[in-house]
Amino acid sequence: NETEGLAWRISLSILVAVGWLVFLLIWLFFYANQYPWEKNLAVVLLSLLILVGILGGPWAYWAFKKQTPPEKNMWRQKGFQWRFWTSLLIGLALICFLIYWFWTYAVPYDVYQNFAIFIITLLIAAGLTAAMWVPWGMKYGPDQNQRNKE
Template identity: 80%
Template structure:
């Protein structure tokens, strides 16, 4: 009775470490921001403080985005997989990623 059905195991497979990583990275990011604001931010002009914040946010998104995107890609349904076979869809996705990265 304690065992989960097989379809539930497939849905939750790989979630535990991703959730743990998300919590650890979020707490670490908040601790970094708190330490930065309390001890280091007064030594720099506001423009550099904004740059540090944005760079730390970019690192946060990079660390968390990769494992969650991989998990979502693996959990696609059949209609979502078919969408990737449509003419031009992959090109639009990759172009959007490149345009987004070009703003960095």
């Protein structure tokens, strides 16, 4: 059944989204003026990380259960699983670093220097992820599958 388990996940998503918006409004109206913008950004990033953590598990499990046969085969291809989990860890490390940076170190620097740190960490994470996935994509990507059929 395609919709099995969907109702409670949608309800959870709505509840968490509304809860996050309420938290954000309360934070912005009552607490944000007590902190510099860098720490407020760290709080917003942390709240987004928590939101993704709460919603990511149930939705990932649902998507895993609803995979098509080609998607299931992809998990069996050499190198896919470790790349997937490493990509997840790189993203988690990126957001955790940014939260730590903005809460702990960012205040003495101006907005442009903090923006530079953000861009640099984003480029490092993207570079690592791309370097990891490009060889796999060249071997198993759609263009390669097309060449194998010809």
